[in-house]
Amino acid sequence: MSDNTSTATTNDSSRTSAITESVIRIAGDSQDGIQAIGGFLARLAGRSEQEVMTFMTIPSTISGGPSIFQVRIGSGEVLSAGDEADVLLCFYDHSYANHISSLKRGGIVLYDSDHVTPKEDMLSVYRHVGVAISSLTVEAIGGTGRDKGKNIYALGLIARMFDLNVPKLTKLIEERFGGKDPSIVTNALNCFNGGYGHQIQGLIESFRFEHAEKTGAPQVVMSGNEALAYGIIAAGVRFGAGYPITPWSEIMELLRRELPKYGGMFVQTEDEIAAISMAIGGSYAGRVSVTGSSGPGISLKTEALGWASMAEMPVVVIDVQRGGPSTGMPTNQEQSDLNIACFGGHGDSPRVVLAPSSVEDCFYTAIEAVNIARKFSTPVIILSDQAIATRIEAFPCPDLQNICQDISPDFTPVADHKPYDLTATDGVTRHIAPGTRVASGKYPVATGLEHDELGHPTGSGKLHTQMNAKRRNKLRKLASELPVPKIYGATEGHVLLVGWGSSKGPIEEAVKLGRSQGEAVSGLHIKYINPLPNGLENLFNGFTHVVVCEINDEGLYGHGQLASLLRSRYCDPRIKSVTKTDGLPWKVKDILTRALALTK
Amino acid sequence: MSTIAIPNETLPRTGIAATLPAPAPLADADRKPLTKKETAADHPTWCPGCGDFSVLALYYKLIEKRKMLHENICTVAGIGCSSRFPYFVQAHGAHFIHGRALAFASGVSLSRPDLHVFVFGGDGDAFSIGGNHFTHTARKNIKLTYVVMDNFVYGLTKKQTSPTSPIGFKSKTDVGGSTDRPVNPMKQAISAGATFVGRATATNLPHLLKLMEAAMDHDGFSFIECLSECIEFFPGAFDAAVPRKGGTFTEIPSEHDVTDEYAAYKLCDAPWPGVFGTFYKVDRATKNANEAKLITDSRAKLAGVPDWQILQRNFDRMK
Ligand SMILES: Cc1ncc(C[n+]2csc(CCOP(=O)(O)OP(=O)(O)O)c2C)c(N)n1
Ligand code: SF4
Ligand SMILES: [Mg+2]
Numbered sequence: 001m002s003d004n005t006s007t008a009t010t011n012d013s014s015r016t017s018a019i020t021e022s023v024i025r026i027a028g029d030s031q032d033g034i035q036a037i038g039g040f041l042a043r044l045a046g047r048s049e050q051e052v053m054t055f056m057t058i059p060s061t062i063s064g065g066p067s068i069f070q071v072r073i074g075s076g077e078v079l080s081a082g083d084e085a086d087v088l089l090c091f092y093d094h095s096y097a098n099h100i101s102s103l104k105r106g107g108i109v110l111y112d113s114d115h116v117t118p119k120e121d122m123l124s125v126y127r128h129v130g131v132a133i134s135s136l137t138v139e140a141i142g143g144t145g146r147d148k149g150k151n152i153y154a155l156g157l158i159a160r161m162f163d164l165n166v167p168k169l170t171k172l173i174e175e176r177f178g179g180k181d182p183s184i185v186t187n188a189l190n191c192f193n194g195g196y197g198h199q200i201q202g203l204i205e206s207f208r209f210e211h212a213e214k215t216g217a218p219q220v221v222m223s224g225n226e227a228l229a230y231g232i233i234a235a236g237v238r239f240g241a242g243y244p245i246t247p248w249s250e251i252m253e254l255l256r257r258e259l260p261k262y263g264g265m266f267v268q269t270e271d272e273i274a275a276i277s278m279a280i281g282g283s284y285a286g287r288v289s290v291t292g293s294s295g296p297g298i299s300l301k302t303e304a305l306g307w308a309s310m311a312e313m314p315v316v317v318i319d320v321q322r323g324g325p326s327t328g329m330p331t332n333q334e335q336s337d338l339n340i341a342c343f344g345g346h347g348d349s350p351r352v353v354l355a356p357s358s359v360e361d362c363f364y365t366a367i368e369a370v371n372i373a374r375k376f377s378t379p380v381i382i383l384s385d386q387a388i389a390t391r392i393e394a395f396p397c398p399d400l401q402n403i404c405q406d407i408s409p410d411f412t413p414v415a416d417h418k419p420y421d422l423t424a425t426d427g428v429t430r431h432i433a434p435g436t437r438v439a440s441g442k443y444p445v446a447t448g449l450e451h452d453e454l455g456h457p458t459g460s461g462k463l464h465t466q467m468n469a470k471r472r473n474k475l476r477k478l479a480s481e482l483p484v485p486k487i488y489g490a491t492e493g494h495v496l497l498v499g500w501g502s503s504k505g506p507i508e509e510a511v512k513l514g515r516s517q518g519e520a521v522s523g524l525h526i527k528y529i530n531p532l533p534n535g536l537e538n539l540f541n542g543f544t545h546v547v548v549c550e551i552n553d554e555g556l557y558g559h560g561q562l563a564s565l566l567r568s569r570y571c572d573p574r575i576k577s578v579t580k581t582d583g584l585p586w587k588v589k590d591i592l593t594r595a596l597a598l599t600k
Numbered sequence: 601m602s603t604i605a606i607p608n609e610t611l612p613r614t615g616i617a618a619t620l621p622a623p624a625p626l627a628d629a630d631r632k633p634l635t636k637k638e639t640a641a642d643h644p645t646w647c648p649g650c651g652d653f654s655v656l657a658l659y660y661k662l663i664e665k666r667k668m669l670h671e672n673i674c675t676v677a678g679i680g681c682s683s684r685f686p687y688f689v690q691a692h693g694a695h696f697i698h699g700r701a702l703a704f705a706s707g708v709s710l711s712r713p714d715l716h717v718f719v720f721g722g723d724g725d726a727f728s729i730g731g732n733h734f735t736h737t738a739r740k741n742i743k744l745t746y747v748v749m750d751n752f753v754y755g756l757t758k759k760q761t762s763p764t765s766p767i768g769f770k771s772k773t774d775v776g777g778s779t780d781r782p783v784n785p786m787k788q789a790i791s792a793g794a795t796f797v798g799r800a801t802a803t804n805l806p807h808l809l810k811l812m813e814a815a816m817d818h819d820g821f822s823f824i825e826c827l828s829e830c831i832e833f834f835p836g837a838f839d840a841a842v843p844r845k846g847g848t849f850t851e852i853p854s855e856h857d858v859t860d861e862y863a864a865y866k867l868c869d870a871p872w873p874g875v876f877g878t879f880y881k882v883d884r885a886t887k888n889a890n891e892a893k894l895i896t897d898s899r900a901k902l903a904g905v906p907d908w909q910i911l912q913r914n915f916d917r918m919k
Contacts, residue, residue: 047919175917220918234911236608239711258914260898262907265710265891270736274703277696277733281676281707284694285715289707307697364604371606397915404908405608413671414616421615429614434692434708434715437671441638445686445693453615456642457687483605 015205016163021074022207023082024158025102027095030067033151037089038069039392040155040172045073046221046394047168050209053505054392055081055585066094075210079505081391083587087161088126089154090116091133100126110157112150129200131157140194141187149191156195163208166196217396224359224388224502228318229254231366232290234400236407237316238264239282240290241275246330247389248294248320255290272297276304276317283308283315284446286409286433288373292318292382295328298337302345305379307448309349309471312420312429314373314380316366321385323583332583333387335501336552338561341381342530348468350475352376353530355383357504360395362388365527367405374407376474377430383529385551387585388502413437419444419455422466428474479531484539485524492542493520495599497591499549500526500562506586507549514592521595526562537570545599546575549591554579633667634690636660641690651802651828651838652682652749655720658809659689662816665809674715676705678730680722681756682749682828699729702737702746709744710888716816717744724754727763727783738792740887741820747812748823749802750785751830752837759833769834785825786868790861790880796822797864797880802829803842804849807876814878820886827873841873852877 024041028034038054045052056069072082084104090096091112100119103109103126111118113130122128137150152173159169173192177185222230229251232240238259242252255266269275275291282289293301298319308315321337323329341353352372356365362384369380410433417438421429431446432438442454449457450464458464487496489511499507504525514521524539526532540546548563554577559567563577578594580586639660646652663673673691677683679698686693696704701719709717726734726748737746753771754760760773764785768777789797796818800808808826815822827838840847852875857863864880902910 043918218919220915222918226918230911230914234908239707241707260891260895261902261910263895263899265895267706267710267887267891269703270732273700274706274733274736277700277703278707278710280696281694281704282711283707284704285708285711287711289711303697304700311694367608368604368606371604371608375606375609375611397919400908400912400915403604404911406907407608410613414613416616418615424614425612430611432613434674435671435712436692437669441670441690443641443670443690443692445695447687447695448697449695478606481606 017205017207018210019207020076020210021072021078022087022162022209023070023072023085024087024089025068025070025085025099026089026154027066027068027099028091030065032067032091034067034069036176037151037155037158038071040169040176041071041073041158042392042394043172043221044164044169045071046219047172048165048209049219050075050394051078052221052392052394053078053081055387056390066098068095068099073209079509080588081585083589087158089158091150092116110161131198131200133157136194136198137191140190142190149187152188152191153195156192157198157200159192160196160198160200161206163206217399219394220397221392221394222359223250223390223392224356224362224384225250225320225390226254227359227362228356228366228382228384229258231363232316232370233258233262234363234398234404235367235370236405237288237290237370238262239266239279239287241267241269241278241282242291242293243269243272243275243297245294245297247322247386248292248297248318250389251292251318251320272300273304276301276315280304280308280313280315283313284431284433286411286435287407288314288316288370290316290318292320294320294322295324295330296326298340298344302340305351306345306347306349308379309345309351310448310450311446312377312471313431313446314377316369316373317379317381319381319383320389321383323581329583331386333385333502333551333585334581334583335383335385335503335550336561336581337383338500338529338550338552338565341383342565348472350378350472351530352378352380352475352478353383354380355501355527355529356388357501357525357527358395359388359391359393361527363398367403370405370407372478374430376428376478378474383501385502409433409435411435413439416440416442417444418453419446420451420453420467420470422453422470426474426477427470428477475531479534482528482531482533484533484535485526487522487524487539487542489515489522490520491522491539493522494543495519495521495545495547495595496540496543497521497523497547497549497595498526498562498566499523500529503549503551503586506588506591509588510591510595513588514596519592519596521592529562529565532565532569536566537572540570540572540574544574546572547578547595547598548575549578549586549595551581551586552579553581631669633664634670635664638670639663639690640688642687644688645684646681647832649831650681651751651830652685654802654805655747655749655808655826655828656685656688658805658812659718661809662812663691666813666816668716672715674705674708674712674717676701676708676717676719678721678725679756680725680754681830682720682722682751683725685720699725700733701725702730702733705744706737706740706742709742710891713888713892719744719746721746721748722755723748723750723752723762723764723785727785727788731763734788735792738789738794738821738823741793741795741884743820743886743888745812745815745818745822746824747815748785748825749828750825751828751834752782753830753834755830755833784868786879787865789823790864790868794823794880795820795882795884796878798822798824798878799874799876800824801827801838801841801849801876803838804876807849807851811878818881820884838873841876847873850875852879858882
């Protein structure tokens with residue numbers, strides 16, 4: 001909890017501290033509904049105009065296995081899920097053992113005394129508060145003998161501890177469990193009230209979030225996967241195909257469920273190759289389509305992606321990165337698909353790569369990806385990752401009426417058509433969909449063979465050179481239209497921390513932390529990975545060192561994937577690399593310490 | 601607050617000759633059937649005498665006979681000699697990647713009920729690298745017509761064993777003769793759930809045309825295996841089915857019940873060169889129809905609601 005707490009004495013003689021933010025980690029097993037508690041807290045924060053960010057790990061096994069959910073709620077700007085927890089709620093001995101070290105010194109560990117035996121040597125380090133959560137839950141429900149619902153009981157305890165808005169929480173519980181068997185809502189509310197009403201022994205204070213002064217649009221609360229899927233719908237995409245794989249599956253499940261409402265469809269295919277092929281077929285039929293995957297599924301898509309590059313067919317491919325190679329670490333975070341996204345596949349096959357930085361950004365990036373795919377007739381890859389996919393954030397509700405797009409195909413007859421016209425303005429050609437009449441009677445074939453301007457196969461080296469240039473130059477044109485990112489912090493200094501994708505928040509926090517310690521650090525977030533926007537070198541010039549922080553391996557030559565790309569583009573020896581592959585999001589302190597150590 | 605740097609725009613058409621006048625709208629009824637001259641595009645690159653020429657000629661004929669319009673035909677193929685097909689037809693076409701033509705074509709068919717989607721390809725493309733897609737496109741009963749020009753060999757890559765090569769076939773990858781049991785395309789198609797399964801040769805033209813017409817009229821996944829000789833790498837492969845070369849072309853007897861799956865299987869085991877005609881044909885809801893129903897049902901309560909409001913309802917629930 002932030003340091004500027006003030007204490008006030010309330011009537012019931014317990015103390016209430018005003019806090020600006022707090023990090024709560026909940027550790028248990030996945031079947032305990034750990035995510036549900038986190039979800040309620042995140043949603044409540046969203047409804048209270050507070051900033052919220054969550055982080056969770058779920059085991060990849062079907063049921064059971066340790067799981068955590070961490071929520072950081074703040075009245076100010078929240079950039080990361082937090083390095084250390086203020087409160088740890090743990091259900092089992094293993095949760096206690098594995099997560100006690102994530103707690104801040106002096107932090108509160110709230111444990112289920114039915115299952116957890118605190119360690120003697122920890123008692124002086126952390127404030128221990130034991131509640132017989134399991135048995136009290138059974139009691140609250142009325143003795144069915146099962147402790148299902150202890151997550152909601154624990155939510156009640158937390159609500160009391162943080163003086164949370166009970167009417168709002170009750171409403172959320174009703175919304176979540178309503179519609180089913182009415183006894184389910186009743187049980188949930190009994191659990192919640194039981195927890196809320198419990199007199200916690202040994203806890204002498206409660207906390208209250210300072211009122212957040214946020215104005216503007218009401219907030220929506222969702223995960224990165226949801227934001228990407230809804231962004232795709234808002235962009236006007238109405239056809240897609242995919243094959244299940246964690247953590248991408250959620251996106252395809254949502255699209256499968258939602259698209260029919262918009263007159264669209266999403267097909268579950270036999271494999272990822274079929275998925276991208278079908279999506280490209282959908283694009284060819286007239287409207288940009290979507291596919292996606294994670295890990296091994298992305299590898300399978302590369303041949304068809306090359307076809308889209310060669311045939312200049314738009315398509316959007318979502319890559320929710322996870323630990324690789326091979327099956328790797330399916331439920332862990334990693335940023336190791338940058339290379340395959342930018343370069344995967346044989347031959348020179350230019351494509352666009354975008355990496356959203358937050359849940360909110362996922363929504364807008366999806367729309368932008370569709371627009372780029374259409375405008376430049378090119379495949380576009382969105383690089384999300386496991387952390388952003390599963391994280392829940394609150395952000396201002398987008399102005400959907402103005403944002404939602406119509407990208408219906410144009411079937412107006414044309415006089416004549418050269419699908420790969422080398423003289424087209426900006427070098428960009430767009431194919432005409434079947435259904436379009438061509439008066440000259442000459443119809444185009446979209447092709448993966450090298451071709452002339454009409455799409456006829458050719459073995460001409462001259463044409464291959466010209467067409468390679470055409471496919472590459474249109475992305476140079478795009479680069480010139482891309483916004484140059486802004487430096488976070490001062491534009492000159494000792495170290496510029498560069499990141500991409502979901503590392504934006506932790507890097508900006510590292511900048512804040514560094515500055516508070518007197519270090520001349522700034523941050524730069526790169527969202528457009530391929531092509532890179534023009535002018536980054538001017539930003540680098542203000543710094544002695546440029547340190548790229550990414551969650552991938554340093555590789556044979558000591559540089560992570562983005563660092564290697566930037567070094568090859570700028571030939572700038574100031575570009576250095578900090579990498580890690582422990583499967584977890586960045587800790588703010590680690591970024592700073594390692595960057596500073598590297599640039600001593 | 602995130603922004604969208606590249607906004608949605610009305611994108612100009614490209615590659616359109618400014619000199620030619622845009623065509624006047626024309627009622628379909630006023631349009632004459634397309635002649636071969638109008639449907640033929642690039643001159644085929646096939647070896648003279650290749651069986652694939654006949655299939656192409658009949659495709660032109662089919663288009664003419666059935667008064668199809670250029671713009672509503674979509675010809676899709678994978679990779680192989682036979683898969684060069686789309687270049688030779690004046691119609692919207694796509695020459696996709698090896699083995700994946702069906703997946704691509706499914707994307708077209710599912711999103712565009714107004715088009716006739718035809719897929720052409722070879723035996724390697726269909727049953728080897730594309731085997732998985734063959735199975736699942738058939739199972740899903742996606743509406744399109746698939747003609748496999750089966751030459752029992754890899755033509756484009758110059759004589760390697762194909763999944764339909766007979767045991768003992770000497771190829772560059774089986775110099776002593778192939779030993780792997782060949783695929784029986786008819787059985788494969790029926791067991792996978794294809795709803796129209798037929799067999800023809802590129803040498804009996806009237807029969808092939810009749811079958812292609814029936815396939816085209818079928819509401820579902822229609823599949824034709826057309827024996828088409830590779831004059832270069834497996835000459836004489838199908839002589840046994842060509843009467844003028846001393847063979848016999850046996851049509852499926854008219855009393856065969858095309859809806860009887862077991863009877864169809866039996867036909868698949870007829871001794872070489874087998875029988876020709878429609879093995880199996882049943883009506884089963886297509887994926888196209890099932891998805892259309894899903895859309896109708898999902899939209900039942902949403903009539904007149906603009907898309908953004910449908911999305912807004914979801915977002916309101918996440919507030
Ligand atoms: C992924 C991939 N693997 C291999 C090839 C090489 N290749 C092209 S066509 C072909 C086989 C063609 O045989 P078939 O499908 O029977 O067509 P045919 O040439 O006999 O008409 C092969 C192996 C390729 N183009 N792509
Ligand atoms: S190699 Fe065989 S299949 Fe290919 S064009 Fe020549 S004859 Fe036809
Ligand atoms: Mg072949």
